[in-house]
Amino acid sequence: MAFALIIFIFLVHFTPSFSISSQDSTITVYYNGTVYAKLYGISKFNIIGDNISRIIVKGTSFILNSSTLYFNNSSKIITVSYRASFPEGVIEINEPFNSSISVLLPSTFTLSYISPEPTSFELSGNLYNVTFYSGGVEILFTPSNVHKETYDLPLIGILFVANDTILGYAIFSLIKTKSKEKKEEEIDLKEEELNERDLAVLDAIKNGASTLQEVIKITKLPKSTAYRRVKKLVKLGYVIEAREEGKVKYILNEKKKRNHE
Known part of the structure; x- marks a missing residue:
């Protein structure tokens, strides 16, 4: 019995455990x-x-x-x-x-x-x-x-x-x-100053474009460029990313003043 107890204690303390990661x-x-x-x-x-x-x-x-x-x-x-x-x-x-x-x-x-x-x-x-x-x-x-x-x-x-x-x-x-x-x-996205493409996207949203597809249609920018520019504007606070009925909408942040105005 004593030997069995020793074995049990050994297993509890020394048996390797496999943790999930x-x-x-x-x-x-x-x-x-x-x-x-x-x-x-x-x-x-x-x-x-x-x-x-x-x-x-x-x-x-x-x-x-x-x-x-x-x-x-x-x-x-x-x-x-x-x-x-x-x-x-x-x-x-x-x-x-x-x-x-x-x-x-x-x-x-x-x-x-x-x-x-x-x-x-x-x-x-x-x-x-x-x-x-x-x-x-x-x-x-x-x-x-x-x-x-x-x-x-x-x-x-x-x-x-x-x-x-x-x-x-x-x-x-x-x-x-x-x-x-x-x-x-x-490199451009790290800059806080807005370039021509940023301003084109910002103006599109100001004029009523609320989805990525609408921004692309107005600006004629490639999808990848338009997408990343929108994300930059959201990050800098010029645009608000909102969800309406499960869909993403982009709204101009009226409280944020544009540097070029």
Whole structure:
């Protein structure tokens, strides 16, 4: 009996424990609004998309406050699934932790902006599977039945590509083509002074454009440029990002005075 007690104490104190880590978490986002997440050691999860429905959380109780899920027991494995809607042509993910993120899009879509650089890009059936290891992801795309912008890089030919090497080269080319443009954009976005493109977007919103598509239509800017300019204006306080009936609207902040006025 004494020997058994010693063995029990040894096992309790010296048996290695296997803890779960947020690094093992996975998030899968489908273009049609289906979101599935398997979370490890996570206490809160930012809702991806708008106008969510059919939300199911397993593994813990939770509180939904605004657009964030707060979990009561983050030590357990938690699964989250729901349906959402995305702003037209935009999928944006912003989590407080890094995880493996997969975004699935129809292969007939045209990708105009991807950030950060994907860890992999595969064609699975008739869907692109774009994967990242990050906390934040931005993807801008155009459905095949919508007029494509001058600066977009169409990827429809990949439908017929069976060779993974060629497929990899295609996405590599897309990223490299955008990298120089992106670096120039990032320099501008860090500047608090508004340039011509910022002012064009600001004037469009002042004149009634309340969605990204309306801003693009008025300014004639590429989707990626218009999107990032809007985000800059929101960050600097010139524009307010609001949600109405589950949709993102951009409103001029009347309290913010423009430097050029």
